Amino acid sequence: xxxxxxxxxxxxxxxxxxxxxxxxxxxxxxxxxxxxxxxxxxxxxxxxxxxxxxxxxxxxxxxxxxxxxxxxxxxxxxxxxxxxxxxxxxxxxxxxxxxxxxxxxxxxxxxxxxxxxxxxxxxxxxxxxxxxxxxxxxxxxxxxxxxxxxxxxxxxxxxxxxxxxxxxxxxxxxxxxxxxxxxxxxxxxxxxxxxxxxxxxxxxxxxxxxxxxxxxxxxxxxxxxxxxxxxxxxxxxxxxxxxxxxxxxxxxxxxxxxxxxxxxxxxxxxxxxxxx
Numbered sequence: 001x002x003x004x005x006x007x008x009x010x011x012x013x014x015x016x017x018x019x020x021x022x023x024x025x026x027x028x029x030x031x032x033x034x035x036x037x038x039x040x041x042x043x044x045x046x047x048x049x050x051x052x053x054x055x056x057x058x059x060x061x062x063x064x065x066x067x068x069x070x071x072x073x074x075x076x077x078x079x080x081x082x083x084x085x086x087x088x089x090x091x092x093x094x095x096x097x098x099x100x101x102x103x104x105x106x107x108x109x110x111x112x113x114x115x116x117x118x119x120x121x122x123x124x125x126x127x128x129x130x131x132x133x134x135x136x137x138x139x140x141x142x143x144x145x146x147x148x149x150x151x152x153x154x155x156x157x158x159x160x161x162x163x164x165x166x167x168x169x170x171x172x173x174x175x176x177x178x179x180x181x182x183x184x185x186x187x188x189x190x191x192x193x194x195x196x197x198x199x200x201x202x203x204x205x206x207x208x209x210x211x212x213x214x215x216x217x218x219x220x221x222x223x224x225x226x227x228x229x230x231x232x233x234x235x236x237x238x239x240x241x242x243x244x245x246x247x248x249x250x251x252x253x254x255x256x257x258x259x260x261x262x263x264x265x266x267x268x269x270x271x272x273x274x275x276x
Contacts, residue, residue, distance in 0.1 A: 070177060072141040073109065073119045073273065076168070077148035078160055079126040082186040085254040086148060087123040089264040090273075095255070101125045104134055113274040119143060131164070139173050144180040144276050146269070151185045151193035151251070154202075162206035166214070169207075169243060170228040178245040182272045188265065189253040196249040200240065207231065208238040248272055 075083045084098040084105070091107050102125055109121035120141075124134040145168065149161055168174055168181075183203075185196040194202075211231045232238040240247040250268040257265065 070141050070143045070179065071118075071120055072106075072138055073121050073144045073146060073276070074135075074138055074142050075121065075123045075146050075148060076131065076135065076164075077126050078150070078157060078164065081126060081148040081150045082254045083123055083126060083148045086146075086184065086186065086252075086264075086266065086269070087121060089254050089266055090121060090270070093263070095260045095264075100127065102127070102130065104138070109273070111274045111276065112270050117274075117276070119273070119276065128160075132167070135168070135171075139171065140177070142174070142177065142179040144182060144273065145174075146182045146184050146273075148184045148186050149199060150187055151195075151199065152187045152190035154185075154194045154199055158202055158206055162203055162210055165203065166207055166210050166231065170231050172229055175229040175244060180272075180276060181243075181245055181247045182269065183247065183249045184269050185249065185251045186254055188251045189255055189257045196251045200249045204238055204240065211238055 075087055077083050079100055084101055085096065087105060087107075088094065088096040088098070090109055101123060104122055104124050106120055106122040109119050111117040111119060122138055124138065125131060147165065147168070150157065154161070183196070183200070185194070185199050187193055215230075232242040236242070240249075250272055252267075252269045253265040255264065256262040
């Protein structure tokens, strides 16, 4: 008798354990039975309706994101490249003595075109300890990026200029939004200033070298190239024409050939901004 009682208890405990391991099985079985009892046409209609809802949500998210208005024109570049003077000249036409920026400055800028389009012109600090955080703050709103280069001392700064450009061009947000990139080769009033064509050629070579070294460094760390966008086309030497965004190199002089009392030579830059 004791053996039978023990065996019965063991059987009850086994059932309890099975129920504990599958607490939702009765509900799942009930749901399955109900689905089997339904008309197949009704089930198909429910599935189609759910699919339509999901597709609509995905489409709306994509549509609203793609239609986000980007109305900022970012002025970026190394320290002392002339960004802040260009900012002042574009807004007022007047010469203004400047100093190294430690924060951003912004103001409405009316483009010189038939529509008189207004953009928000934003001058970002050029110091290497500040540029990344300010770029992060404004990059999503960029309609265009004006990258200012000091043509007078470009040969000395080519590596630093290329590294800054590399950071910009491999950024996922900038690559996805594809704002226009205007490389403003400033200080053309200086006798030894490099031409826009020469600056473009040297930057392409330097960026090609940077792409190789950066990719190799990232690959050696974790076996992958990382989350940034690959610069240009694989298997080919880098050229700006390979980028998903429109790039234009132009020459300008915020100071002007007549110095502080004369007008700036920003016509090519103003034309570039008028086409945005």
